[in-house]
Amino acid sequence: MNLIFHDLIGKFVQVYIDDIIVGSKQKGDHLSHLKLSFERMRRYGLKMNPLKCAFGVSAREFLGFVIHQKGIEVNRNKTKPIMETKPPSNKKELQYLLGKVNFLRRFISNLSSKTKVFSPLVRLKKEQEFRWDEEHQKTFDDIKDYLAHPPVLRVRSTVSTLAP
CATH class of the missing domain: 3.30.70 (Alpha-Beta Plaits)
Incomplete structure (x- = not known):
């Protein structure tokens, strides 16, 4: 995953093993960031589990922590x-x-x-x-x-x- 998203990591993509977070600072950028990420996944034949996906959320539990705009919090x-x-x-x-x-x-x-x-x-x-x-x-x-x-x-x- 790191190789696939290497140029996007740290900009708006975070990867942990097979989990991906696409986060945008501006709401207006989020759709284009998702589009770039989806195109990359399609190019490399990656599939997503719809039950594990959440789009357009401001906070999400990830690896036992809560990630949101301000940072990472303890769950x-x-x-x-x-x-x-x-x-x-x-x-x-x-x-x-x-x-x-x-x-x-x-x-x-x-x-x-x-x-x-x-x-x-x-x-x-x-x-x-x-x-x-x-x-x-x-x-x-x-x-x-x-x-x-x-x-x-x-x-x-x-x-x-x-x-x-």
Whole structure:
């Protein structure tokens, strides 16, 4: 897909494996962008599943995130299980929680340093006792607080502002 749309990627096309987003800054440009994209798909024999298509929408869920004009947002369905979970009581529950948090890592600044307090618990052997203390709870609460109002990520401009 990247080869097929290489000259359109970053302009108005985004590709992830076999999924394509055609996004336009101006409504008037959208039909011509779709037409170019459809022509490219036709030329290479690509087919679309009508059940997966949405045209002319201002926001859409994509890969578990919500993409819209302002940027990329966390889907509340992904934060809800974390927000509602109780503190883990064993290593397995902690690993499950960290997996869910890790999915949202791009929305949590410096996540690895925030979660390093959990590392000794993740490395516990079977015969060792799992002890959830105040430091673990504070970190857990901080992550939940952060996810209550996660940032909207913006697409980076391809124009360099650092060039002399």
